[in-house]
Amino acid sequence: MLRVTFLGTGGSLPTPDRNPSAIMINREGELLLFDCGEGTQQQMMRAKTGMKALTSIFITHFHADHILGIPGLIQTMSFHGRTEPLKIYGPHHVHEFTRILSSLGYYKLKFEVEAIDLEPGDVIKRDGYSIHVVKTEHSIPSLGYAVIEDERPGRFDRHKAIELGASPGPLFSKLHKGESVEVNGKVIDSKDVVGEGRPGRKIVYTGDTRPCESILHLSKNADLLIHEATLTREQQDWAIESMHSTAEEAATLAKKANVSKLILTHFSSRYSDDTRPILDEAKEIFENAIIAEELMDLEISLKK
Numbered sequence: 001m002l003r004v005t006f007l008g009t010g011g012s013l014p015t016p017d018r019n020p021s022a023i024m025i026n027r028e029g030e031l032l033l034f035d036c037g038e039g040t041q042q043q044m045m046r047a048k049t050g051m052k053a054l055t056s057i058f059i060t061h062f063h064a065d066h067i068l069g070i071p072g073l074i075q076t077m078s079f080h081g082r083t084e085p086l087k088i089y090g091p092h093h094v095h096e097f098t099r100i101l102s103s104l105g106y107y108k109l110k111f112e113v114e115a116i117d118l119e120p121g122d123v124i125k126r127d128g129y130s131i132h133v134v135k136t137e138h139s140i141p142s143l144g145y146a147v148i149e150d151e152r153p154g155r156f157d158r159h160k161a162i163e164l165g166a167s168p169g170p171l172f173s174k175l176h177k178g179e180s181v182e183v184n185g186k187v188i189d190s191k192d193v194v195g196e197g198r199p200g201r202k203i204v205y206t207g208d209t210r211p212c213e214s215i216l217h218l219s220k221n222a223d224l225l226i227h228e229a230t231l232t233r234e235q236q237d238w239a240i241e242s243m244h245s246t247a248e249e250a251a252t253l254a255k256k257a258n259v260s261k262l263i264l265t266h267f268s269s270r271y272s273d274d275t276r277p278i279l280d281e282a283k284e285i286f287e288n289a290i291i292a293e294e295l296m297d298l299e300i301s302l303k304k
Helices: 040-047 070-079 094-106 158-163 170-176 213-218 233-242 247-257 276-283
Strands: 002-008 022-027 030-034 054-058 086-090 113-117 123-126 129-135 143-149 181-183 186-188 202-205 224-228 262-265 289-291 297-299
Touching: 002 040, 002 262, 022 040, 022 143, 040 070, 070 086, 070 094, 086 094, 094 113, 129 213, 143 213, 158 170, 170 181, 213 247, 224 247, 233 247, 247 262, 247 276, 247 289, 262 276, 276 289
Parallel strands: 030 054, 054 086, 086 113, 202 224, 224 262, 262 289
Antiparallel strands: 002 022, 002 297, 022 030, 123 129, 129 143, 143 202, 181 186
């Protein structure tokens, strides 16, 4: 399972219908939170994502609309009896940020909060997947992330294996794992019955950024690109000045990167009543673009 839940899809200013930035990824039951704007824990409750399985929070940058939900979230988890450590990753100063938020409210946490500074180019290895980190272009130091699953074994040719003398059961399992087996004195190599490896799934989250080469490279052939689209082309000058992206720019990058799906998020409050101009602008360039909605769930399927 690889599921994305959008907990906050608004821009710098929350609106009655959109919370500040927060995206939850559930991979095989492990929860990864990317940014944590004000009100994120309530959105988690509404979406029924749970909190116990949250292992890590990844901060893109230290603007308030991306971090103000963290103090309340960690205190709630402590009240609920959490004892497992929580990792918070982010740009430089994440250690100082974590020290301060852990002391807010004069409440002693019942679990450890571990801060990890990240640099562009870092790769965090996990069981079955990794998280890749790139520099993005915003008004303060900022990072983008990609969750990339490990390559899967190729397709197993059952009939070919039987023809070569292997029988179903443990021999099939070993061959599919890449091991060679011996049958009646004859060695059967895994590559004789297993096809080329197949890529795992890839999700890219930009945070706040101008379109940039690092995100373009990271997004190549991604299953899902979550790209900010704060404004439309009518506000191009303001997008450049404030170091944000337009819907047109996000869609152009998605097309160049050959992504399967583009989800637009982080909308300016000027579109609080109507995001159609953003979607229409993006679809002129990249048809498989959709608008992120609050509490929207999206399951990412394995490619065949």
